[in-house]
Amino acid sequence: MNVLLLGGGGREHAMAWRLSESLLCEKLFVAPGNAGTSHYATNLDVNPNDFPAVKDAVITHNVRLVVCGPEEPLVRGVKDFFKNDPTLKDIRFIGPDAEAAQLEGSKAYAKEFMAEFDIPTAGYRRFNNDSLEDGLAYLHTCATPIVLKADGLAAGKGVVILNDCGEAKDELKAMLDGKFGDAGSEVVVEDFLEGIEFSVFVMTDGVNYRVLPVAKDYKRIGVGDTGPNTGGMGSVSHPPFVDADMMAKVEQRVIKPTLEGIQKRNLDYKGFIFIGLISVENEPYVIEYNCRMGDPETQSVMARLSSDFMQLCLETADEKLGSAVVEIDERQVATIVLVSGGYPGPYEKGKVILGIDDVESSMVFHAGTKVNENGEVVTNGGRVLAVTSYGETFEEALALSYENARKITFVGSNYRGDIGFDL
């Protein structure tokens, strides 16, 4: 069967690796892919948000399974586009429809969903321009820190945490005034939760589910979790504090009620649920839902997934996850992300990357890379590469990833030297 994977980051490189290993996968296409995915697949110059172009690619290449990596096409309705098109409606598609993708696409939708199905999460209120005065008065009563979230997708920048009530009021006004465009036309004000975060990944066919390896990512740019948020600077799987007791709580209090909610609301959800959790005094609370896998968690998760990933995708699409087997590699895995100088602020592209071939005993997943006119691999984005390694312990896996990350050079390259510091 021919497969089309939508996306072009490190997450998609890791998925392309696993899909291409499957005997069920005949030809693999990635749109648009990157310099790394081209080792396993044919890259197509197609933007995943351009649905008619995706349709052309599916028809031209006789694709029978589509896996959507990023959230934006899902929130914009790529699954609905497939469902409503007579030539595409029978193509298996991994990813929820637009309504179900609101679990990620709208913070207010996700909070109401959690309230309705009794899923533990931070207390909240929501405000828009009509209720601005109420919002300002409410902020006055809040303990600091105060968490403000633009309702819609804001490229990972829509969450602001402030220690001062006056600053929170200014931020609320700025968000409602269009700081994040339409994404901020509604704002969720949330109680601050203090604890340690982790990421749980679930595949669901809408009824049955399977839990993939658990990971922890490091979102801030700076050592010690300081500075602005990024897409993610590193990940480890399995974070040791997420023990069997914690996972049992997550399954009972979060995963099962989430699936129940999906069914009660009749949501079309065949795909990944990424549950961002925080452990507060050993009790799990949901920070956010995403309707896709995480990046750079996927690099670590795919490394630990020993079962056939393509088969799991087919079982998801065909509502057969109930009989699926997920085998997990017992080894620990750690991923270090190399980024362009200046990221997550402005950065330059086109820097020649050296040393990838010197890497031994680690995998290198590409994100923002491309091959230039001289055939050289050059930087083409903020997050450039991820170095992923196995170890008997996560310390061993980290040491190997760092040893190999040091061999890769490009002008301005940067990575966090303390991934795993809090474990």
Ligand code: AMP
């Ligand atoms: P989100 O996009 O909702 O995942 O938020 C981005 C980051 O902000 C999270 O990974 C947390 O580190 C932080 N955050 C979000 N909500 C809260 C909260 N209620 N309490 C503490 N930190 C939060």
Ligand code: GLY
């Ligand atoms: N690493 C967090 C995310 O993918 O949203």
